[in-house]
Amino acid sequence: MNMTTSCSSSSSSSSSSSSPRLFATKSQIYKAPLLSFSTPKRRRSRPRRNRKSNGSTFDLNDGNVLTISTSSSAGAEDQSLSLTLDVHRISALATSRFQLFLDSGKDAFSDLQTLIALDDNRRIVVSCRKSTMQFVGGVVLLGFVFGVAIRVLVKLGSAFKGNFQGKPKLVVRRDRSLGGKEVVVAVDNSRSSSSSIAPGQVSRSNSVPTNLKLRAQNNLPKWWPTSLPSQSLEVDREDYQREANKIVRAIVDNRTSGKDITDNDIIQLRRVCRISGVQVSIEPANTRDSFYRTSVDFVLNACSRAPWDSSSVEICSEDAREFIAGLAENIGLAKIDAARMVCAAVAARTRSWFLQAWALEIQGKQSESVAELSKICLIHRIFPPEEYSAEMEMVARGLEKLMKLEERQSLLKTFVGMCCSEESQRSAAEALGLVHS
Known part of the structure; x- marks a missing residue:
């Protein structure tokens, strides 16, 4: 019995060692032993940011460029925050990025030089690398963003500046060129400037509103006729219209060929239109304005040749x-x-005649100087300038630069002695800059 059993056990052991084992029980699975230097993987827990303990520290390091740390000291309730910025690291990073940008630009430029090529079959081939397209698109997008950013910054700066500026104080003075109206001549932003102004000036500026606006005068002068006399004659308007158009064509042709407008053309056109009541159109507008200025000079020349004591011409x-x-x-x-146009021509004649009168006064030609002043008296009587007119203001500014105060006073004294019209005396004084408001 014993022998049989040992034989069977030895045979079974030999058979098991010779043939592979296909199935294994759970108790026979091999497990590697845990060594001292191998540890099982565990999930990392997030650091607690708000940890209240003595001497606790929390660090956040972003690639050695920016370091943020919070710490609380012993016996202190509030935590301290420290931020460390590595300038050298930023400079090195910026330099490397810029060098990379330059290298990309050089590669893109060299690639764009061979953008269009001709192959062996004489076909035009357009090809470029993907990096080149990305570089060009990035440059365009960067330029657009940069332009928008600059525009936004400019608007924010102007708005920021406007918010901090206080309400300006308006300095008001009377302007003779606007009929003596009070206009804004300066803006005073200082709040303490009122203490340095004379009391009379303060009361004067406080008596006018602060929302004054400069407005141009669009009123006609007083000498302009309110209505023109109409002709009661019954005439053939068509014939007169053709005659007027003929005169206009001749005027335009003369201007085109470089010829001057004659006094006869002006007189004939006015006579035909006044008798029949027709109107003409002179094109272009520059030719029309030039024709009218020439007509004004013709009228002023006719008035200057009339006797100086004439009431009308x-x-x-x-x-x-x-x-x-x-x-x-x-x-x-x-x-x-x-x-x-008429007022401007009168002002130009006034300035010229005053200068000519003083030149003759210096030469000792008293009678001829008075004759020049008599022309001013007559013109200002027929076409009197408005009080505090802009035209006389400009004449005064011009004469103040060319003549001394004593010389202008001498001319005005002579003018008042020979011209009895008070309105002409007033306008002459304005032209000489001897009227102070």
């Missing part, structure tokens, strides 16, 4: 004022524009 049996106003209506020129 007639041109072709028509008053000079009605002649020049009617001519503006005949050619379709606005009344306010025509009046401005």
